[in-house]
Amino acid sequence: MTEPGEIPLEAPREAPREAPLEAPGTRLGRLRATAWRAWDSDILYSFLRSPVTILAAVVALTLVAASLAAPMIAPTNPFALETVDLMAAFTPPVWMEGGSWDYVLGTDDQGRDLLSAILYGMRISLFVGVASVLFAMVLGVGLGLLAGYAGGWIDGLLMRIADVQISFPAILIALLIDGVARGLLPREVHHEVAIWVIIFAIGAPGWVQYARTVRGSTMVEKNREYVMAAHIMGVHPVVIALRHVLPNAMGPVLVIATIHLAIAVITEATLSFLGVGLPPTEPSLGTLIRIGNDFLFSGEWWITLFPGVALVLLVLSVNLLGDWLRDALNPKLR
Amino acid sequence: MSEEPRPGVILADDGTEVLVRLRGLTKHFDVSPPLLARLLEGKRRRVLKAVDGLDLDIARGRTTALVGESGCGKSTVARMLVTLYEPTAGDLVFEGSDIGRLRDRRALAPIRRRMQMIFQDPFASLNPRWRVGRIIAEPIRAHGLMDDAGAIRRRVSELLEHVGLRAHDADRFPHEFSGGQRQRLSIARALASSPHFLVCDEPTSALDVSVQAQILNLLRDLQRELGLTYLVITHDLAVVRFMADTIGVMYLGRLCEVAPADALFARPRHPYTRLLIETVPDLRAPDRDRKPMAGEVPSPLDPPPGCAFHTRCPWAAARCARERPALLPHGGPGAVACHAVEEGRLPAPGG
Numbered sequence: 001m002t003e004p005g006e007i008p009l010e011a012p013r014e015a016p017r018e019a020p021l022e023a024p025g026t027r028l029g030r031l032r033a034t035a036w037r038a039w040d041s042d043i044l045y046s047f048l049r050s051p052v053t054i055l056a057a058v059v060a061l062t063l064v065a066a067s068l069a070a071p072m073i074a075p076t077n078p079f080a081l082e083t084v085d086l087m088a089a090f091t092p093p094v095w096m097e098g099g100s101w102d103y104v105l106g107t108d109d110q111g112r113d114l115l116s117a118i119l120y121g122m123r124i125s126l127f128v129g130v131a132s133v134l135f136a137m138v139l140g141v142g143l144g145l146l147a148g149y150a151g152g153w154i155d156g157l158l159m160r161i162a163d164v165q166i167s168f169p170a171i172l173i174a175l176l177i178d179g180v181a182r183g184l185l186p187r188e189v190h191h192e193v194a195i196w197v198i199i200f201a202i203g204a205p206g207w208v209q210y211a212r213t214v215r216g217s218t219m220v221e222k223n224r225e226y227v228m229a230a231h232i233m234g235v236h237p238v239v240i241a242l243r244h245v246l247p248n249a250m251g252p253v254l255v256i257a258t259i260h261l262a263i264a265v266i267t268e269a270t271l272s273f274l275g276v277g278l279p280p281t282e283p284s285l286g287t288l289i290r291i292g293n294d295f296l297f298s299g300e301w302w303i304t305l306f307p308g309v310a311l312v313l314l315v316l317s318v319n320l321l322g323d324w325l326r327d328a329l330n331p332k333l334r
Numbered sequence: 335m336s337e338e339p340r341p342g343v344i345l346a347d348d349g350t351e352v353l354v355r356l357r358g359l360t361k362h363f364d365v366s367p368p369l370l371a372r373l374l375e376g377k378r379r380r381v382l383k384a385v386d387g388l389d390l391d392i393a394r395g396r397t398t399a400l401v402g403e404s405g406c407g408k409s410t411v412a413r414m415l416v417t418l419y420e421p422t423a424g425d426l427v428f429e430g431s432d433i434g435r436l437r438d439r440r441a442l443a444p445i446r447r448r449m450q451m452i453f454q455d456p457f458a459s460l461n462p463r464w465r466v467g468r469i470i471a472e473p474i475r476a477h478g479l480m481d482d483a484g485a486i487r488r489r490v491s492e493l494l495e496h497v498g499l500r501a502h503d504a505d506r507f508p509h510e511f512s513g514g515q516r517q518r519l520s521i522a523r524a525l526a527s528s529p530h531f532l533v534c535d536e537p538t539s540a541l542d543v544s545v546q547a548q549i550l551n552l553l554r555d556l557q558r559e560l561g562l563t564y565l566v567i568t569h570d571l572a573v574v575r576f577m578a579d580t581i582g583v584m585y586l587g588r589l590c591e592v593a594p595a596d597a598l599f600a601r602p603r604h605p606y607t608r609l610l611i612e613t614v615p616d617l618r619a620p621d622r623d624r625k626p627m628a629g630e631v632p633s634p635l636d637p638p639p640g641c642a643f644h645t646r647c648p649w650a651a652a653r654c655a656r657e658r659p660a661l662l663p664h665g666g667p668g669a670v671a672c673h674a675v676e677e678g679r680l681p682a683p684g685g
Contacts, residue, residue: 226461226469228459229459230476231418232446234447248462
């Protein structure tokens, strides 16, 4: 142990411990071995060494848990019109004059409880974010694997498309997709599918990053000798790509996905703020901020501030987690 | 083995059975600049002649070695043999069937089952995310040799113990093993489909010297036990001396000399072979006068005309720069491709 005042350059680590060996081969034994590896890993170690990351994780988990549990913990359901009291519109937060414990963070112009609206709004923001990240990830990883593994003209074609696409800002492409969808679909149909259109609009421009990363690591992995060994055994190239190359090329994808999640939430909020995102019947954080923005200069600042704070906390904590993950998985920075 | 030669069995002149016969085996790689650069900048097509007309017989149950400096094409030969590369020209006959131009996966499957490869880098040759048991069972599953999970597990345990590891190592990941142990894993995987022919591409060059001997001994014991045929690709003459029965010396994609191991070390005939053997340090004569090998290997993109070695050969004559020598016995064991040997103007080896 270090003396007081002595700066531990490297926190003391014991020599690699032997995992507790017991009944190897049994399911339980394997499970224990896996759990032990997770506990003993460098990632957990670097996590516990970074207070900022721990705080970010706590904030992010709290927000995610709160939004998932919104129907249970929210004081009211902001979508249920019968519970909304128009007379309570513009109630300020509880600590201000005229505030009420019924509406801790105040109400908006229609008398909806802001706390409940934020919880439900975050739910929608997170759902759109996660879904569009998944969409972009599946698309990008698939195309990247194809480009890197097949090479030749397929690679050339896909990467030129990626080059062209990345020269447009993602928000512009999202606006375009959303606009086209609005133009093509009848109004009622569009209302029904608006959330999926948004997920597609936000996710579609995101594939490039995944594809480029996966393509790069695929091109490294496919020339490794274990891939060659599988070729010599006559394993089908598609099987090799999926079982050998893909799992080893996925490392950086988790990092990109985390940072992309923050960007996707922001993009959704931007679209909703601009009024082209989700319909007002499904208010996300961006929608709440836009509604509140109208009243910002008439003194009802809480309607826009609290959803804004929630958005900042969510995006910041997810982003910090992504940054940490990037460094933790980068062997050169250890 | 039966006395009657089976159909398709090739016998060499001395009566030994030939497992693999290479005739005029050639591999050219197109390394031209992209089409646009060729059109706009007037650059020409470029072809890299990695292997250029190779004749070699690999005897069943013996070890044949290919030696040479890096870039001489020996690894390309190995990869053509295990069907990773398709030869540009020439014949590649394995156990009686010409597999050089066979591309159909289903037709290749029974042949691939009978040949395996051991790689140079034991850290890259095992999938880091797979457990050892799954890695070693991969050939069994790929060739559909067993279906029952219990049977596969028993076979994997057997293989692990065969190469000197423990049966329960099957549950561990490759990164939990040392370089030598990983090379044992690689050997266990290679043996899983009960092959006849193993191509060993620099099997020990990534290992510590103390571990090298263990791996080489293991390979030799396995050969004795299972009647395996080896092709060892290496630049390490010590490995060759220990393992090989027959040695082929390669230079710039061609063979300059093929001879039984004893004969080659006792009486190297080709000037390049002599230089290679010269460079091996000798503990008994540490101060002997050594001629350092002059010059670099010329680029295989633009090999010298005639004999490829004439630019570095101390006995080169005008004919060597003009005419490519053929690989001929010239009255000794094995064969040598050298005009000076043919004309008898080489001094006695070592002189």
